[in-house]
Amino acid sequence: MSARNALFAEAARLIAAADGLLVAAGAGMGVDSGLPDFRGNAGFWRAYPALADARIAFEEIACPDAFRRTPALAWGFYGHRLNLYRHTRPHAGFAMLRAIAARLSRGGFVFTSNVDGQFQRAGFAEAEVCEVHGSIHHLQCMAGCDGAIVPADDFIPDVDDAACLLRSPLPRCPRCNDLLRPNVLMFGDWGWLGWRSDAQRRRLESWLATVGRLAIVEIGAGTHVPTVRWFSETLGEPLIRINPTEPEIPGRGVSLPCSGLEALGGIQAALAESGFFER
Numbered sequence: 001m002s003a004r005n006a007l008f009a010e011a012a013r014l015i016a017a018a019d020g021l022l023v024a025a026g027a028g029m030g031v032d033s034g035l036p037d038f039r040g041n042a043g044f045w046r047a048y049p050a051l052a053d054a055r056i057a058f059e060e061i062a063c064p065d066a067f068r069r070t071p072a073l074a075w076g077f078y079g080h081r082l083n084l085y086r087h088t089r090p091h092a093g094f095a096m097l098r099a100i101a102a103r104l105s106r107g108g109f110v111f112t113s114n115v116d117g118q119f120q121r122a123g124f125a126e127a128e129v130c131e132v133h134g135s136i137h138h139l140q141c142m143a144g145c146d147g148a149i150v151p152a153d154d155f156i157p158d159v160d161d162a163a164c165l166l167r168s169p170l171p172r173c174p175r176c177n178d179l180l181r182p183n184v185l186m187f188g189d190w191g192w193l194g195w196r197s198d199a200q201r202r203r204l205e206s207w208l209a210t211v212g213r214l215a216i217v218e219i220g221a222g223t224h225v226p227t228v229r230w231f232s233e234t235l236g237e238p239l240i241r242i243n244p245t246e247p248e249i250p251g252r253g254v255s256l257p258c259s260g261l262e263a264l265g266g267i268q269a270a271l272a273e274s275g276f277f278e279r
């Protein structure tokens with residue numbers, strides 16, 4: 001058995017011994033679906049050359065002030081992402097995780113810093129996903145407006161991708177006519193309405209209290225925005241960390257220095273060989 005297959009087998013052993021699966025996912029989870037990696041300005045600017053030309057960093061456009069200063073540009077960026085996420089098909093690893101969770105008595109739950117809604121698009125139940133940084137598929141008023149968070153279903157942004165500018169009318173709050181923004185936690189964001197994510201977090205904590213033997217599979221969570229890594233490491237369980245560039249783990253568990261899809265495929269094969277899916 002190769003060294004990598006031995007690691008897949010050890011990860012499979014930890015999962016097979018569990019009664020609940022926590023999927024902890026960062027931005028790297030979407031790379032195998034073709035979504036861009038914003039790690040560093042180089043990767044960000046490759047995806048958005050108009051922002052590269054203007055020397056606008058990710059932290060400068062992904063902040064509430066951008067919606068006040070240059071709303072058409074801010075919504076050009078977020079509108080492009082909203083369209084992209086709506087049309088992106090989740091890679092096969094999502095289905096693998098669903099199949100694994102379905103074989104465990106307490107099922108599974110997702111904790112993710114991603115705002116793309118890909119887990120729900122892949123068939124995960126809304127009640128089993130915690131989006132700790134919010135969701136681009138929901139909107140809020142820049143003025144707060146009684147804490148209302150509304151679905152973005154009716155907003156179809158028409159974006160000039162080359163210029164990263166919104167061509168269609170800016171979305172407006174139906175209550176006060178102020179600008180609507182994504183219900184996403186941005187950099188320097190004191191106006192984010194977090195009650196939807198807080199409710200998701202409470203459901204997650206309630207689920208964790210029912211799990212006796214937890215398996216944690218962390219995928220594509222880096223140290224630049226370490227929310228997911230921190231959470232994974234607080235649970236006191238063996239950790240299966242999948243990350244091609246930062247796979248190190250602080251204690252017990254399995255470190256897999258490969259992409260999410262490759263690792264999940266290897267783990268699924270090892271589980272199948274052990275008879276996990278037949279029990």
